[in-house]
Amino acid sequence: MRMKGLTRPANQSTSFCPETQAGTPTAAIQARAAALLVLALSIGGCGLLQPELRGPAAVPLDWPEGVSATPETIVLPIERAESQIRIRVDPAGPLARLGHSHVIGGAVLEGHVLLGEALEHSQVDLELEVAALEVDRPDWRAEAGLEPDLDPEAVAGTRANMLGPRVLDANGFPRIALRSTALRHDADGWRIEARIRLQDRIHALELPLQLRLEGERLIASGEFETRHAELGLAPFSAAGGALRVADPIRIRFRIAAVVRADDVAIIRKLITPITGRP
Numbered sequence: 001m002r003m004k005g006l007t008r009p010a011n012q013s014t015s016f017c018p019e020t021q022a023g024t025p026t027a028a029i030q031a032r033a034a035a036l037l038v039l040a041l042s043i044g045g046c047g048l049l050q051p052e053l054r055g056p057a058a059v060p061l062d063w064p065e066g067v068s069a070t071p072e073t074i075v076l077p078i079e080r081a082e083s084q085i086r087i088r089v090d091p092a093g094p095l096a097r098l099g100h101s102h103v104i105g106g107a108v109l110e111g112h113v114l115l116g117e118a119l120e121h122s123q124v125d126l127e128l129e130v131a132a133l134e135v136d137r138p139d140w141r142a143e144a145g146l147e148p149d150l151d152p153e154a155v156a157g158t159r160a161n162m163l164g165p166r167v168l169d170a171n172g173f174p175r176i177a178l179r180s181t182a183l184r185h186d187a188d189g190w191r192i193e194a195r196i197r198l199q200d201r202i203h204a205l206e207l208p209l210q211l212r213l214e215g216e217r218l219i220a221s222g223e224f225e226t227r228h229a230e231l232g233l234a235p236f237s238a239a240g241g242a243l244r245v246a247d248p249i250r251i252r253f254r255i256a257a258v259v260r261a262d263d264v265a266i267i268r269k270l271i272t273p274i275t276g277r278p
Helices: 028-035 138-143 152-163 261-275
Strands: 074-077 084-089 102-106 109-115 123-129 175-186 189-198 201-214 217-227 243-245 248-258
Touching: 074 248, 074 261, 102 138, 109 248, 201 261
Parallel strands: none
Antiparallel strands: 074 109, 084 102, 084 248, 109 123, 123 175, 175 189, 189 201, 201 217, 217 248
């Protein structure tokens, strides 16, 4: 989060971000918490500090087995250029005005969808390319109702720190993976249960989902809010909590899967009885 209205020596930054001088409080927890979410799915803001685990150690989770394709299975590749994720993290506390929000994401998702005879028997496999993540693009910030233009040097520093070894470690762990374990429907619509692999840890999450056909693409989209505590993380705070990272993390995603012309009618039948529309 960027500090405003402060004087500084010529060789130091005013940003409450990774490009600040050594020893300055930072907010790495933004990047680590957001990174746990794919869809999510990965991402946060600035800082040099590592996230702190809260409460007892979580029970280790196994990576789910992949579904084997059969002659009846329809394989839909993810179209990366048409698939997007946005993650927003905000400052909080009495001194929140000294910081700014971050919007991070991009067209960074690849993978495929295996459709069974029923959607409940399907599986989603996604990978996120960490090094391709972008930070605080002016059009994203404007769309989110934020000041669109930030200091380019500060934005570049935030991104460099986010991808560095203290946060996402894009060189050591270039991919974040997500694999679904269940797809179910309730009164509020579709929900997907999944596991996400971030570096050497596996976490469980559940996402709301809307499904629709757009020409020869199956679109899965959703928007939801989660909290650091739900991920076993404690938001970074400074000055006795006067300046801290807000606990809520807001996520939006849109995933486009390519549908062969011969399969459009089949998929329309799969989703129309539930959604009420093709």
